[in-house]
Amino acid sequence: MKALQDKILADGIVLSDTVLKVDTFLNHQMDPVLMKEIGEEFAARFGKEGITKILTIESSGIAPAIMTALKLNVEMVFARKRKSLTLQDGLITSKVYSFTKKEENEISVADKFIKEDDCVLIIDDFLANGQAALGLIDIVTKAGAKVGGVGIVIEKSFQNGAKLVRDTGIKVESLARIHSLENGTVTFVEDQIMVEV
Amino acid sequence: MKALQDKILADGIVLSDTVLKVDTFLNHQMDPVLMKEIGEEFAARFGKEGITKILTIESSGIAPAIMTALKLNVEMVFARKRKSLTLQDGLITSKVYSFTKKEENEISVADKFIKEDDCVLIIDDFLANGQAALGLIDIVTKAGAKVGGVGIVIEKSFQNGAKLVRDTGIKVESLARIHSLENGTVTFVEDQIMVEV
Structure with missing residues (x-):
């Protein structure tokens, strides 16, 4: 997605070979026009999958x-994230390990919001080690529903999450795929292929 | 806001005299069409205040x-909430006591996102005891910026937050104002006034 790549190049800060800071437009401050375009892009890419619900x-x-x-005209549910969760009725939970924070969180969704006949599109801002995406897939599976796809804003293709999730056979669409952050420079997967060709 | 009141009456669950559960459309599952209408309503109510940034x-x-x-065409920042925060440079913080969870959280915003010449509209889903709203006002004040207003989706007018925030002189607009949850019934402030007349 060109607008997103441009924004990453203009405003993203490469903090290390693995860390890209995008807090000016994606995960602390947010650019609403870009968010709307991202929503439209996901809706276009998953529009034919029969999505009935969004999970993030x-x-x-x-x-x-x-x-x-909004664009797909379905309801959205967000999973809650807690270090430890007191046992509660009516919750579907999964454990998610954060490599960044080096801690395990339990994520949960009320079971009344995902039904067996749902086809769920999972959306997240980053795909790095894939733990969050796999946890969300686990929740949808436990609910007996179908995962219609995984939509990611920024995929760090050099980490193993993208492969882990794609290996499940689920359709993954990432709007920006980063091949490398080496030498303080963002290289996208597409650019890399062009270089190789 | 009629559509919101209708949704509260249709799908809200009164759990006690003080607790209204709205997790089917506002704070766990979310209705995107209603969210868009809520955004448009806030934009209409604060459109003349010269808002340059949204804080939630x-x-x-x-x-x-x-x-x-999106409707006001300005960027949005969300404050992060943590039980304990390691001291970090570049953060404006405030302490917020949660009466529901009986714990104090520190909320924080990167200082680069609120500047002295900003006029900030604070948005939140609930106004009950007012601690979150007052913490966000504190952050804007510490940044040297101006609070252009506080927009609340659901105000529980029978708790003291609404008065606390209005007493600061800041313009507060709540899209649904709940007078009472007694007897398992939602009574809005407007309905109450009609009864008294």
Whole structure:
């Protein structure tokens, strides 16, 4: 997605070979026009999958997810994230390990919001090690529903999450795919292919 | 706001004299069309205040805030909420006590996102005891910026937050104002006034 790539190049800050800071437009401050375009792009890419619900995880997934939900005219649910969760009735939970924070969180969704006949589109801001996406897929599976796809704003293709999720056979669409952050420079997968050709 | 009141009456669940559950459309599952209408309503009510930025707090404030930001064509920032925060440079913080969870959280915003010449509209899903709203006002004040207003989706007018925030002289607009949840019934402020007349 060109507008997103341009924004990453203009405003993203490469903090290390693995960390890209995009807090000016995606995960702290948010650009609403870009969020709307992202929602429209996801809706276009998953428009034929029969999506009945959007699932994301708090907090940075919410804005792209609500914009996608608006365009697809379906409701959106966000999973809650907590270090430890007291046992509660009516919750579907999954454990998600955060490599960044080096801690395990439990994520949860009220079971009344995902039904067996749902076809769920999972949306998240980043795909790195894939733990959040796999946790959300686990929740949809436990609900007996179908995962209609996974939509990611920024995929760090050099980490193993993208492969892990694609290996499940689920359709993954990432709006920006980063091949490398080496030498303080963002290289997208498409650019890399062009170079190789 | 009629559509919101109708939704509260149709889908809200009164759990006690003080607790209204609206997780089917506002703070767990979200209705994107209603969120868009809420954003348009806030934009209409604060359109003449010279708003340059929207500030909310994760997680349930994000969807109404991004829709308001889209309509007003300004960027949105959400404050992060943590039990304890390691001291970090570049953050403006405030302490917020949660009466529901009986714990104090620190909320924070990167200082680069609120500047002295900003006129900030604060958006949140609920106004009950007012602690979150007052914490967000504190952050804007510490940044040296102006609070252009506070927009609340659901105000529980029988708790003291609405008065606390209005007493600061800041313009507060709540799209649904709940007078009482007694006897398992939602009574709006407007209905109450009609009864008294």
